[in-house]
């Protein structure tokens with residue numbers, strides 16, 4: 001498949017490091033002069049941003065956290081005057097104060113280039129008809145991909161957050177070949193097609209790029225088999241730029257990070273210690289080309305690993321593992337630290353396919369009680385009672401054996417769990433009593 005920007009995506013590693021150093025020097029001098037948070041921080045630790053001679057020097061700077069960005073609301077982390085800002089986007093703020101990010105003209109140009117790389121790596125060309133089913137609002141997914149898709153020259157349909165049945169009609173009638181959406185959207189689309197009796201063969205779809213929330217390999221296999229399409233993962237976050245930070249190539253075993261714009265590190269989320277390649281930890285990113293909203297060593301909260309090895313696609317940019325969990329997804333049940341993805345894995349192993357489920361936490365006599373609601377397909381649900389009890393027992397036993405937790409399992413009919421743009425895996429009622 002095509003490589004959008006061969007010069008940078010297959011750059012010699014020594015040359016890349018030199019480029020990173022130059023861009024890092026510019027970025028550090030920029031934030032020192034223009035962002036009071038960084039000026040105070042550098043002065044406090046005695047760090048001279050004009051005396052940086054190696055990429056190693058970056059390690060002397062403390063991490064920037066989401067809390068710092070929240071406290072800077074609305075504009076204190078901006079490194080340019082507002083008259084140079086041509087766009088603003090924002091985080092949703094569902095878990096606290098939203099974070100506003102700004103883009104200069106150059107930032108938008110870079111962002112466009114980066115999402116064009118993501119699309120090109122998934123085989124998208126000017127011959128494609130692309131439907132973007134991400135909201136076109138403050139969320140970066142819609143507009144971020146829109147510009148990149150236009151840059152490639154594809155025909156772009158900004159279907160955004162239109163009703164899902166209307167989107168299905170668009171997909172079918174406009175002969176859409178590529179869909180950019182959240183995995184939840186793809187799952188809902190699949191359900192609606194089953195209900196309406198529309199066969200995937202009636203669609204022209206060949207590729208889907210999924211982002212904005214984690215999705216499993218078994219979900220990939222299921223959707224790919226059902227639709228005869230290929231699914232590609234990509235990664236990005238609003239604070240850093242939006243989509244375009246990292247993406248899967250045709251090899252689909254890890255996501256290449258655009259290291260000419262971002263310097264990645266992986267750290268132990270508890271101690272802050274930098275981890276070696278191949279060790280799982282929290283992803284930390286330093287932006288080295290951003291003008292309006294540069295961030296130094298930003299803790300993303302996403303857990304991943306970095307792989308140094310070359311790739312069959314010819315790109316020299318390092319790869320990161322697919323992100324399936326975030327540091328703050330961790331839940332504590334009766335003193336045990338667990339990620340929702342661990343339950344997902346077990347349920348999928350028992351049921352044999354990806355399922356929609358929800359964890360409901362409550363307190364019973366001061367002890368944490370976990371109920372797992374699992375949607376199972378209509379054919380299993382209408383099966384005899386004995387079979388349902390058996391599935392419940394198997395899931396319960398596996399969870400007890402692997403996670404040392406005894407849950408209440410509740411199998412529910414398809415489409416019982418409330419749907420939204422973003423999946424909500426955990427409902428925690430423990431502090432509400």
Ligand SMILES: [Zn+2]
Pocket residue numbers: 249250251256311312313314315
């Ligand atoms: Zn590759």
